[in-house]
Amino acid sequence: MQDTAKYLVHADITADGVVERSDVVGAVFGQTEGLLGDELDLRELQDSSKVGRIDVEIDSQNGQSFGRITIATSLDQVETAILGAALETIDRVGPCRSTIEVRKIEDVRAAKRREVVERAKALFGEAFDDTVRSSRDLVEEVREAVRVEDITEYEGLPAGPRVVDSDAIVVVEGRADVLTLLRYGIKNAIAVEGTNVPNAVAELTESKTVTVFLDGDRGGELIRKELSQVGDIDYVAFAPEGKCVEDLARHEVMAALREKVPHEQAIKATEAEDSPETPSVESSESVASASGPTNNGTAAVDASAEAPAEEPTDGTDAAADTEMTEPEESEATATESDDDGDPGTLRGHVREIIGGESGRARLLDADFRATEECPAADAFDCLVDAETVPTAVVVDGELDQRLLDVAAQRGVDQVVAASTGEFVKQPTSVRVRTADALLAANEA
Numbered sequence: 001m002q003d004t005a006k007y008l009v010h011a012d013i014t015a016d017g018v019v020e021r022s023d024v025v026g027a028v029f030g031q032t033e034g035l036l037g038d039e040l041d042l043r044e045l046q047d048s049s050k051v052g053r054i055d056v057e058i059d060s061q062n063g064q065s066f067g068r069i070t071i072a073t074s075l076d077q078v079e080t081a082i083l084g085a086a087l088e089t090i091d092r093v094g095p096c097r098s099t100i101e102v103r104k105i106e107d108v109r110a111a112k113r114r115e116v117v118e119r120a121k122a123l124f125g126e127a128f129d130d131t132v133r134s135s136r137d138l139v140e141e142v143r144e145a146v147r148v149e150d151i152t153e154y155e156g157l158p159a160g161p162r163v164v165d166s167d168a169i170v171v172v173e174g175r176a177d178v179l180t181l182l183r184y185g186i187k188n189a190i191a192v193e194g195t196n197v198p199n200a201v202a203e204l205t206e207s208k209t210v211t212v213f214l215d216g217d218r219g220g221e222l223i224r225k226e227l228s229q230v231g232d233i234d235y236v237a238f239a240p241e242g243k244c245v246e247d248l249a250r251h252e253v254m255a256a257l258r259e260k261v262p263h264e265q266a267i268k269a270t271e272a273e274d275s276p277e278t279p280s281v282e283s284s285e286s287v288a289s290a291s292g293p294t295n296n297g298t299a300a301v302d303a304s305a306e307a308p309a310e311e312p313t314d315g316t317d318a319a320a321d322t323e324m325t326e327p328e329e330s331e332a333t334a335t336e337s338d339d340d341g342d343p344g345t346l347r348g349h350v351r352e353i354i355g356g357e358s359g360r361a362r363l364l365d366a367d368f369r370a371t372e373e374c375p376a377a378d379a380f381d382c383l384v385d386a387e388t389v390p391t392a393v394v395v396d397g398e399l400d401q402r403l404l405d406v407a408a409q410r411g412v413d414q415v416v417a418a419s420t421g422e423f424v425k426q427p428t429s430v431r432v433r434t435a436d437a438l439l440a441a442n443e444a
Contacts (some may be wrong), residue, residue, distance in 0.1 A: 004049075004074050005052060005072035005074055005107055005108050006073065006074050006075075006080075006107070006109060007070075007072060007073050007074075007075070007077070007085045007105055007106065007107060007108060007374070008070060008071070008072050008105070008106040008108060009070065009071040009072075009073065009080065009083065009087070009102060009105050009346070010068065010069075010070055010102070010103045010106060010408060011068070011069040011070075011071075011087050011088075011100050011101060011102045011103060012066075012067075012068055012069075012095070012100070012101050012103050012104070012379070013056075013058070013065075013066070013067045013068070013069055013098060013099070013100045014064070014065070014066055014098060014099045015064065015065040015066075015093045015094075015096045015097070015098040015099075016063075016064060016096050016097045016098070017063065017064070017065065017094070017095065017096030017097075018056035018060045018063065018065055018096075019057055019058065019060070019065045019093045019094050019096055019098075020058065021056045021057075023059060023071065023093050023094040024056045024067065024093055025054050025056060026094075027058045027090050027092065027093040027094070027098070028042065028069070028090065029042055031089065031090045031091075031092070032086045032087070032089070032090070035083060035086055035089065036083075036086055040079060040083065041088075042083075045073075045075070049074070050073060050074050050075055051071060051072070051073050051074075051075070051083075051244070052071065052072035052073070053072075053073075054069065054070075054071055055069070055070040056068070056069055056070075065093075065096070068394075069087065069100065071083070071087075072108075078345055080106065082103060084102040084105055085102070086144070087100050087102060087246065088101060088102060090101050101327070116365050122432065138250060141423060143304075148426075150182060150187065151175075151178060151179060151182060154190055154204075155198070155200035155386060156200075157190055157191055157192070157198060157200060157201065158174070158175040158178045158179075158190070158191045158193070159189065159190040159191070160176060160178060160182055160186065160187035160188050160189045160197035161187050162187040162188040163188050163189070163190050163204075166187075166188040166208070167208060167209060168208055168209040168210070168211065169188050169189070169190055169204065169205075169208050169209075169210055169211070170186060170188060170189040170190070170211050170212075170213050170237070170257075170342055171190055171191075171192060171194075171201060171205070171210060171211070171212045171213065171227065172189050172190070172191050172192075172213050172214070172245055173191060173192060173194075173214060173219070173220065173223060173245065174191050174193060174194075174246070174304050175191055176246035177189065177191060177213075177244075177245040177246050178190070178191050179246070180245060180246045180248065180253070181213075181253065183246075183250075183281060184250045184253050186253075189213075190204070192227070195219065195222050195223050195226060196226070197223070197226050197227045197230055197231065199230075199367075201231065202227070202230040202233075203231075205227070205231035205232045205233065206231065206232050206333070209234050209235075209237070210231070210232060210233050210234050210235070211234065211235040211237055211257065211260055212224050212227060212233050212235070212236050212237070212263075213237045213238075213239075213245060213257065213260075214236075214237075214238055214245070215238075215239050215243070215244045215245055215257065216239040216240050216241040216242055216243050216244075217241075217242065217244075217430065218240050218429060220238060220239070221428075222350060224236060224266070226317065228263065233263040234260060234262070234263060235260040235261065235263060236261055236262075236263050236266040237256045237257050237259065237260035239252075240252065240256070250420060259334060262324070271438060282438075319414065330411070331339055345368055346364070346392060346394075346416070346438070347438060347439065348367050348368075349362055349364060349368065349370070349394050350394055350416050350435050350438055350439065351439070353394045353395075353396050354394065354395075354396045354416070354417075354418050354435040355435065357396065358396050359375065359376050359396050359397070360373055360374065360375055360376055360396055361373070361374055361375070361376045361378070361379035361382060361393065361394065361395040361397070361431065362393070362394045363382065363383065363390035363392075363393055363408065364390055364391055364392040364393070364394065365388065365391055366391045368391075368392065371386065371388055371390055372386050372390070376395050376396050376397035377411050379393070379395050379403055380396070380402055380403050380406060383403070383406055383407060383410060383412070384410075386410075389410050389412070390410075390412055390413070390415065391413050391414075392412065392413060392414050392415070393407060393412055393414075393415045394415075394416050394417075395415065395416070395417040395418065396417075397417065397418055398417065398418065398419045398420065398421050399415055399417035399419070399420045399421065399432065400421045401421070401422075401423055401424055401425075403415070404423065404426065404427065404430060404432065405427070407427075407430050408429055408430045411429075412430055413430070413431060414430065414431035414432070414433065415430060415431070415432055415433075416433050416434070416435055417432075417433075417434060417435070418434065418435055418437055419434060420434060
């Protein structure tokens with residue numbers, strides 16, 4: 001009956017006493033019998049399937065009963081209204097006085113139509129979003145699929161299809177980086193798959209022009225160092241600091257490759273960072289932004305003709321000559337060269353904390369302003385709990401492995417201590433100096 005019902009009669013019932021569902025159903029049938037004639041008698045209508053079962057929900061509290069009655073009908077509107085009015089004539093349920101009030105007559109078809117409209121709106125918004133596509137989108141999707149399918153292997157390593165026959169190769173870190181370059185039309189990339197450079201890549205670098213294109217983090221620098229020991233590198237390019245090659249957009253990849261630098265220049269920049277005479281640490285992004293002469297026009301990037309026409313992919317622009325510029329003196333360098341006795345400089349803090357034998361530790365921000373100070377014995381806890389990550393830490397005591405590790409974890413640039421202990425490992429991201437070495441370098 002529910003499948004063919006056109007209307008639902010909803011009525012509320014109140015009884016002065018405790019009644020049950022069977023009492024309500026009996027009252028509905030008993031007190032409407034003969035009231036509306038044979039054509040609208042409830043029993044006859046149920047037998048002919050024009051009225052469905054009578055659903056009753058009843059609950060008793062504090063000596064009274066409250067509930068709801070629902071009747072499904074396939075009668076027309078007039079007959080359904082008459083049936084609802086007949087329910088309101090029932091004044092007793094079992095031995096208790098009662099009141100029945102029709103709350104509403106619901107058109108089932110109207111409710112279904114509302115559901116159909118709402119669902120149709122949702123389907124229209126969801127189902128057709130991805131189907132209306134421009135011809136440019138279709139071309140790019142097909143082109144990208146073809147390029148991804150072009151990925152091959154060289155000695156078991158992910159590589160582009162032109163690695164073997166190209167005069168130049170691009171060495172990247174992982175398979176995802178090779179796929180990214182393939183999407184942008186660069187087919188001569190090969191992945192080393194980690195910091196342990198395979199012999200196959202090392203041997204390949206001896207006969208080709210090699211551009212190392214690595215992530216802008218410490219892992220990328222480690223791969224460059226190891227490859228320089230076992231192979232031959234011509235140029236170095238880095239992704240922007242903190243980004244991975246696989247996450248770069250096409251214009252970012254091309255810009256990074258155009259701004260590659262000769263390997264010798266990258267080594268000098270790294271040595272300058274590690275030199276004790278240089279009080280500031282330049283980021284790998286500064287190395288990537290420097291420029292140098294190209295390899296006599298040899299393309300470092302072998303880009304296919306399948307790449308989009310609006311940007312060059314032949315690799316020549318990626319190796320284009322750029323003007324050589326001298327690196328500017330960093331703000332930290334200028335700050336350290338100020339008055340040695342000024343507490344607003346690094347040396348000033350070193351003289352005050354370590355030279356004065358204060359037995360304390362001080363955390364400094366990028367402008368060498370003190371942000372935290374504590375006893376030297378509590379330097380570890382002070383650094384762990386510091387709300388702002390300090391640029392430098394000055395400790396009037398011995399720098400141990402524990403304090404050095406937490407400094408590296410929190411991103412501290414440099415630590416100056418009265419003395420240093422034995423280190424099992426020394427993070428490359430933290431510059432470690434003693435007070436004597438810092439002050440002696442300045443006097444020299």
